[in-house]
């Protein structure tokens with residue numbers, strides 16, 4: 001972007017919002033964004049341009065489009081239907097209406113694809129190679145979909161041209177129902193199963209159907225941030241309970257109890273956990289059930305990694321311990337069958353459905369409104385859930401996920417100033433940084449500095465609603481050679497980094 005164009009647009013946006021430099025500095029300080037007096041005057045004076053995170057802050061605060069503020073769109077690109085536009089004025093004419101995003105999005109955070117990732121994309125466009133340890137997408141790392149799944153989908157493709165029933169194909173739901181039986185989840189019929197375009201769509205749908213403005217829902221910290229984002233977008237208040245690193249990242253029961261109010265409707269658990277890799281034992285789940293029972297809470301359990309468990313451990317579905325409560329259990333094939341791109345997930349309603357009749361009506365309504373989920377992907381659920389589970393071979397000694405976990409855990413914890421709890425499931429590790437040693441106060445800055453210095457992309461703890469600037473998440477899906485190269489660079493970075 002050009003300094004001058006950026007400066008002009010910044011001035012236009014500031015005028016339009018009636019904001020002066022001092023206002024921006026104050027708002028930045030309130031939000032914990034580092035923006036000094038000298039920085040802003042340099043931007044306005046056209047002497048320099050901001051970093052990606054500051055640009056995003058300015059665009060959000062001034063309610064303008066980030067691309068526009070950057071000034072990369074030429075005047076040519078503003079020619080629409082024969083009219084010529086310059087910034088927000090029709091040339092020689094009147095003020096132009098600008099379209100802002102909904103204010104409902106103002107407090108929504110989804111940094112798994114956020115500003116650090118945007119900066120990585122810009123660096124890639126500039127020809128740099130970035131090592132990506134930021135997203136749990138198995139396919140690019142050589143994890144192939146089982147051949148049988150591809151074969152069966154191909155066979156059925158021509159029968160999948162139309163919409164299916166809104167909740168999903170009979171064959172898919174039958175297989176999911178049988179899976180629920182194996183997981184000992186009680187009171188599940190075909191009508192209690194909903195397929196979705198990934199678990200993601202169903203998280204959004206369930207939060208929209210549940211939350212009125214101001215309703216509270218307990219969500220773990222750290223979390224998979226889509227839960228917080230969807231609860232917030234639905235008008236609810238995400239109240240974060242702590243998962244305790246000292247206790248293998250298990251939920252802190254006292255913290256959960258402290259945070260329950262008369263507005264709390266539900267508790268979300270993510271088990272196995274993203275980003276920590278924790279797997280909750282039966283006793284921990286039982287304690288959560290006891291709390292939910294005492295306070296009459298619904299339980300939402302995200303179990304998308306339930307088949308990616310190591311060390312001979314067993315995954316227990318919390319719904320199997322709570323037949324008297326209303327539970328919603330989520331899973332899918334994105335991770336266990338390495339088909340994240342096909343978009344297939346499901347949710348299972350179980351337990352005491354009588355108390356949730358009205359909510360279920362809401363779920364049905366929203367499910368009908370999106371017609372159905374991807375039908376070709378539904379057609380292979382039966383194939384995927386039955387028979388030999390090829391993912392198991394990755395999870396035992398000699399298997400890729402197991403060996404990569406062993407490697408990453410040792411290599412990261414060998415770095416002075418870095419510690420970690422060894423993950424038991426999924427393919428993430430959430431190491432802790434000794435922030436005193438490196439004087440780290442801003443973890444997004446740490447992720448940006450690492451990206452710029454070492455061309456490694458990972459997500460800082462704040463991206464998972466973790467409040468201290470002392471963690472980051474590594475996706476250990478790449479092969480050991482790639483992980484080795486990355487960890488060597490990370491170790492070198494920490495040998496000189498000081499914020």
Ligand SMILES: Cc1ncc(COP(=O)(O)O)c(C=O)c1O
Pocket residue numbers: 136197198199200201224270273274302304331332333334340344345
């Ligand atoms: C905990 C968790 N839930 C849900 C999802 C989304 O899964 P899907 O691909 O089924 O939308 C992810 C993806 O990373 C995840 O980590």
